[in-house]
Amino acid sequence: MISEINEQEYEALDEKEAKMIEFYSKTCGPCKMLSFVLKDIARQKPEFPIYIVDFDENRELKERLGVKGFPTMLFYKEGREVSRLEGLKQKPAIISAIEALA
Amino acid sequence: MSNKIRYISEDHLITRQNRAETEFLAAFAAEKPTFAQPQVVLNPYLINPLCALVMFTTSEALAPTLTVHGRRYERENLSHTFKAATEHFLPVLGLYEDFANTVSIALPDGRTTTLTIRTGKLPAEVCRCLNVQASLDYLGDAIMFLSPAGKNLPTAYDYKGDIRWLLTENTMFDIKRMKNGNIVTGSSRFCHMPYNCTGLIEINLLGKIYKEYRMPGNYHHDHFEMDNGDLLALTQDFSRDTVEDMCVLLDRNTGAIKKTWDYRRVLPMDVGGSGSQDAHDWFHNNAVWYDKGSNSLTLSGRHQDAIINIDYESGALNWIIGDPEGWPQEMVDKYFFTPVGDVANFDWQYEQHACVVCPDGDVMCFDNGQYRAKVKDKYIANRDNFSRGVRYRIDTAKMEIEQVWQYGKERGAEFFSPYICNVEYYGEGHYMIHSGGIGREHGYASPSLGAFLDMKDPKAELRSITVEEKDGIVLYQLETEGNFYRAEKLPLYHGGDNLLLGEGRLLGSLEVTEEFDTVPEAEEVFELPPSFHNLLIEEDEDRFVFHGKFEKGTLAMLCLESGDERHHYFLNTSASWHLAMCSGAFLEKDERDIKIHISKLGLHGMFTVKLIINDRKYQTGVSICCP
Missing domain, CATH: 2.130.10.10 (YVTN repeat-like/Quinoprotein amine dehydrogenase)
Known part of the structure; x- marks a missing residue:
């Protein structure tokens, strides 16, 4: 399941939920490619929540989370960032990070 | 401007040099040049315009001494004595550019031959x-x-x-x-x-x-x-x-x-x-x-x-x-x-x-x-x-x-x-x-x-x-x-x-180039990509290099297709800033110009090259042969 969220919606997320937050930019080719990768993953793991955040429109949030560039994927478990992946990654690396949250 | 894709297929330099050597050795074998009239090949291996090869035969094994004469005085002469042989292939090194160089060869029996080897101007971009x-x-x-x-x-x-x-x-x-x-x-x-x-x-x-x-x-x-x-x-x-x-x-x-x-x-x-x-x-x-x-x-x-x-x-x-x-x-x-x-x-x-x-x-x-x-x-x-x-x-x-x-x-x-x-x-x-x-x-x-x-x-x-x-x-x-x-x-x-x-x-060996296992949705069209992309594909014996111009943020993927076999290579169109650039040999002036090398290792057969740009998959008309 992929949902686009903004800063306010980020604040309202269930803290305990294991999830991935991806920061992307509309001006970034690797981000566009990653959107197809994430769609594949969402099909493979429909129950896992993937949230996408526009890097350029949510600057305060990305500063607060220490996100320096795009795409960046943050993996959360019980309200804590467990790992992050920077740059375009292929499915196995992302699935491995998701499965590490279990 | 018409849509056009440039394609260059060139043998590896080693292959071209092997071919050049075979040719001048064949000429040598056919003519058996004498010491008095040796054969001279300027730039015999294609990439050094300030050298030559002098070839001749002698009836008995002799050790020739070759001298590249200095442009100013005798003291600048460069000399080298080669091993004794009957078939002589003498490298002439250190020629002056754009100059009628004097090169002399002396044999131990006292015979000498003097040659003039004319070189051309070096490329304009040479550092002086x-x-x-x-x-x-x-x-x-x-x-x-x-x-x-x-x-x-x-x-x-x-x-x-x-x-x-x-x-x-x-x-x-x-x-x-x-x-x-x-x-x-x-x-x-x-x-x-x-x-x-x-x-x-x-x-x-x-x-x-x-x-x-x-x-x-x-x-x-x-x-x-x-x-x-x-x-x-x-x-x-x-x-x-x-x-x-x-x-x-x-x-x-x-x-x-x-x-x-x-x-x-x-x-x-x-x-x-x-x-x-x-x-x-x-x-x-x-x-x-x-x-x-x-x-x-x-x-x-x-x-x-x-x-x-x-x-x-x-x-x-x-x-x-x-x-x-x-x-x-x-x-x-x-x-x-x-x-x-x-x-x-x-x-x-x-x-x-x-x-x-x-x-x-x-x-x-x-x-x-x-x-x-x-x-x-x-x-x-x-x-x-x-x-x-x-x-x-x-x-x-x-x-x-x-x-x-x-x-x-x-x-x-x-x-x-x-x-x-x-x-x-x-x-x-x-x-x-x-x-x-x-x-x-x-x-x-x-x-x-x-x-x-x-x-x-x-x-x-x-x-x-x-x-x-x-x-x-x-x-x-x-x-x-x-x-x-x-x-x-x-x-x-x-x-x-x-x-x-x-x-x-x-x-x-080179690497097996990493492929991308996700393919973006794109409509296949039977046309070439827009001319803006200025595409060039250079094929070599063991790899090919794809060059193109892409605006930042473009989604681009190179596709190789042969029957049901597919290989996909993601093209990163993001501007990248390198903190170290110890050699700028491969650096492009326009940061929108990108290139990707694809090794042929692991690929076998003839592959049609296609290109996904955003939501369209274009033809290139180029096929790559992977032995």
């Missing part, structure tokens, strides 16, 4: 000597070879600053003469940005490639010949998220990788960072030296301002030369040195290059000095900085270090090179200091690396200054246009085989 301070008494028959740091060419200058050797191939990085007299340097074939080439080439000074040693992780910066001829070469593993942090030992005969050293095993990646460090290029290994006495490797890591020493067998860390600020205390206590002696004049090295271990165990390097501090608020601006050659004496029992020599600090920013460069040890008190990365804007040391300077700006200039000092006296100084990665002083002829006939060989 601006100043030279040298003498024949000092240089003898040696000339100064400079290896390029950009799109300039490998070039060698004589004592007058005349160019006497040049390759028209943009070979890269270190250039060293091996024990057999051949030269080993980086290949000119692009693989990965910013400057990774397919591997090393072993050549003679005619430009003939005997071997190309390909490596899956490519070659960058430096190599070193072991006693048995095997080669240490700097490389990396592109399947990891870090680069320039591995060394391999290559079998000189087969090109096979016999041993690998991975510095991630012994160093933390997130400490002691220099001003140019990032997580990807955390160490930036730019030099390797094997020391037989201690059976260890000494390695320069620009992005940790560190020269490290590891055990050859185990790879275990022995010591680190560098400013300890920012390193964990337990590592400082165990591996770092304490300055002793004239500590008031002691300086650590920063962002250094080209570590050298002297016969007595002292360690030299070119201390570029970029930033010259470990923390940002102490960084020194380039225009206030200095570069130098430095020699440290280390006591590994007491973990003490003493600076016993330096050259360059006194010259200040005028001699400052923020990147590249090397030093050479010739003997006690006799050194070369090559500051080949000087970049100036408005007369001041530029804040940018030379590779990034806009050379259309008349206020920008690139310079390379090579100095040799003996007992504190400067005996040689060469200043040229352009930036040059390293300098190496060599005679043109050597005592071994200056030319071996026979086919050159392509050894080792």
Whole structure:
């Protein structure tokens, strides 16, 4: 399941939920490619929540989370960032990070 | 403007040279040229316009002496006596450009032949000597070879600053003469940005490639010949998220990788960072030296301002030369040195290059000095900085270090090179200091690396200054246009085989290029991509390189299709900024111009090339043949 969220919606997320937050930019080719990768993953793991955040429109949030560039994927478990992946990654690396949250 | 895709298919240079050699040997066999009327082939191996090959036969085995006459006086003549033979293939090296060169050959029986070999003008972009301070008494028959740091060419200058050797191939990085007299340097074939080439080439000074040693992780910066001829070469593993942090030992005969050293095993990646460090290029290994006495490797890591020493067998860390600020205390206590002696004049090295271990165990390097501090608020601006050659004496029992020599600090920013460069040890008190990365804007040391300077700006200039000092006296100084990665002083002829006939060989292997396992949704259209993309596909025997122009943010993927078989390669159209650009050979002026190399390893058959651009999949009309 992929949902686009903004800063306010980020604040309202269930803290305990294991999830991935991806920061992307509309001006970034690797981000566009990653959107197809994430769609594949969402099909493979429909129950896992993937949230996408526009890097350029949510600057305060990305500063607060220490996100320096795009795409960046943050993996959360019980309200804590467990790992992050920077740059375009292929499915196995992302699935491995998701499965590490279990 | 019509949509058009350019396609170039060219045999590997080794194949073209093999063909050229076969042709001139066939002509030789057919005509059996005499000593009185020898055959002359200018630039026989296609990439050195300042050389020729003279071929003739003699009825009995004789040892000819060939002389390339100096342009000014007899004292400038270059002579070499070759082995006795009845069929003679004599390399003529060191011809002057755009000149009717006089070349004479003398036989022991007293016969002589004199030839005139006319050379043409060199390419306009050749870097010229601006100043030279040298003498024949000092240089003898040696000339100064400079290896390029950009799109300039490998070039060698004589004592007058005349160019006497040049390759028209943009070979890269270190250039060293091996024990057999051949030269080993980086290949000119692009693989990965910013400057990774397919591997090393072993050549003679005619430009003939005997071997190309390909490596899956490519070659960058430096190599070193072991006693048995095997080669240490700097490389990396592109399947990891870090680069320039591995060394391999290559079998000189087969090109096979016999041993690998991975510095991630012994160093933390997130400490002691220099001003140019990032997580990807955390160490930036730019030099390797094997020391037989201690059976260890000494390695320069620009992005940790560190020269490290590891055990050859185990790879275990022995010591680190560098400013300890920012390193964990337990590592400082165990591996770092304490300055002793004239500590008031002691300086650590920063962002250094080209570590050298002297016969007595002292360690030299070119201390570029970029930033010259470990923390940002102490960084020194380039225009206030200095570069130098430095020699440290280390006591590994007491973990003490003493600076016993330096050259360059006194010259200040005028001699400052923020990147590249090397030093050479010739003997006690006799050194070369090559500051080949000087970049100036408005007369001041530029804040940018030379590779990034806009050379259309008349206020920008690139310079390379090579100095040799003996007992504190400067005996040689060469200043040229352009930036040059390293300098190496060599005679043109050597005592071994200056030319071996026979086919050159392509050894080792490239990587299997990483494919992308997700394919974006795109509508296939039966048309070529818009002309804006200015596409070019260059096919070689073992790989192809795809070039195109893409606006930032474009989704682009290269597709190879053959029946039901599909291979997909993602094209990164994001602008990327490289903090290190030790060779700008592959750098494009327009950051929208990108290129990707695809190795043919693992691909078999004829593949149609298609290109996804955003939501459309275009035809290219090009097919790639993978044996």
